[in-house]
Amino acid sequence: MLPEVPDGALAELGRTEGGAGTLGLLVRDQDTRRLLLLRAVLDAAEAADPAVCPPAAKARLRDDWALLAEADRAAAGDRPARARLRDPLMGPWARRCLTRLDPRGGPPGPGPRRELAHDLAYFSAVTAVAAARAGIPFGTALTARDGILVLPSLGALRTARSGDTRVRVTCRDGRMTLGGTAVRLEQGGGAWSGSPAWTPAYALPGLVPGAAPMPLDDLDPYRVPPREPDQYALSGPAGPDEAARKRWLHSWSGTAAALRSGGEPRLLETLALLRCLVPLEMPPGAGGRGSCSGTRREAFGALLSSAPATPVAFAATLVHELQHTKLAALSEMVELHRAGPAARYFAPWRPDPRPYDGLFQGAYSHLALADFFQRRALTADAAHAEGAWAQYARYHAQVGAALPALVGSPDLTPVGRRFVEAMAVAHERHGELPAPRGHTARAQAYVKAVRALWTQRQPRGESRK
Secondary structure, three states: OOOOOHHHHHHHHHOOOOOHHHEEEEEEEEHHHHHHHHHHHHHHHHOOOOOOOOOOHHHHHHHHHHHHHHHHHOOOOHHHHHHHHHHOOOOHHHHHHHHHHHHHOOOHHHEEEEEEHHHHHHHHHHHHHHHOOOOOEEEEEEEEOOOEEOOOOOOEEEEEOOOOOOEEEEEEEOEEEEEEEEEEEOOOOOEOOOOOOOOEEEEEEOOOOOOEEEEOOOOOOOOOOOOOOOOOOOEEHHHHHOHHHHHHHHHHHHHHHHHOOOOOOHHHHHHHHEEEEEEOOOOOOOOOOOOEOOOOOOOOOOOEEEOOOOEEEHHHHHHHHHHHHHHHHHHHHOOEEEEOOOOEOOOOOOOOEOHHHHHHHHHHHHHHHHHHHHHHHHOOOOHHHHHHHHHHHHHHHHHHHHHHHHHHOOOHHHHHHHHHHHHHHHHHHHHHOOOOOHHHHHHHHHHHHHHHHHHHOOOOOOOOO
16 A cells, blocks of 8 residues: 655645655655565565575575664664665665566576675675674675675775685774775774775765765765666766866855755755765766766665766756656655656657656656746846846746646546646746746747757657647
């Protein structure tokens, strides 16, 4: 049975907003789903054929889970074990494990068996981190995958050997020994070592005073999705050097103020929902001016992004992507529509036809961007107001072109119809404070031109929305 979503929360989210209670509802539901997903991994491994998951691997998984439970009890206030399990990138890990453990896939070959062994070895590393943070002394053996042992949230050890290598790990009094490398846990996150074999995890400062540091995760093996043909793909993962990290820090340090300039709800949702950043390479051919960003349904709280050029660009990326996070989380709690996957709808922000759900997601994020830039335009000085009005006018016109197909769909559920109607009301209210006429005219002309080009590209007989 799906959980209840109060009407007030649904109305807030339909406006692309969300108070502390509404955002907390989404977070609690996602955290509960994550724990259930992890339980499903354990059950699937236990039930798997020995040819898929050998008895020794099952026994190790049980031991790891027992150590996690001990860590949870030992540090009930901080809950380092639950923090590790709720890490966004544990979601992709769990989904991959379930796929590899699915008995319908038939007997696995050597490659899939090796990959599953890597996946389960990663869980052992997660367990070791939770136990270390809980102050539990332990000794164990972990597997360095292709010569690299990643300890999520702490760092990575590069071994002298390039293949899969077993590394003896001990921990006592905040000090870990990884083979012959000594590593000391740091207060608040990360771990330090004087050894060149150790790469510490990196985190940006808290977004606001008192907020936890924000991981900039360039180490986790599950941080980016596999590339799929014939789809818009994210650029590859980046390993920022010192100069790149300074650019991230520069943009991040002004992002809270930029978010607040677009309305306090934008800062609130970032503080409530964002859990880690995954750096991506700059898109090919961008010349340093383009950007690439995305979220993953299975990685709640993670934002994948190339380095933002400015705090305002960073804030706009957060506004855009966190709407996808909110809508994806809500869609797991309530059914908004029953539309199929056929790609046939016009979306003014994409050159290709979109499925209904893609149109829904895009219109929702663009509605939030229109709100963000309108609020900035209304409060900015003259030097910055013009640019904000231009952005607002473009996003407002794009949403206006998409809303008729959303509102008119017979595939909306009653809950989905109330949600889309709230979006339409928010769009209408934005229009009560229009951009200066020149910006509005240019935005409308742009959308008209994009629609004409899109229509020309559609095969004859195709549905055109």
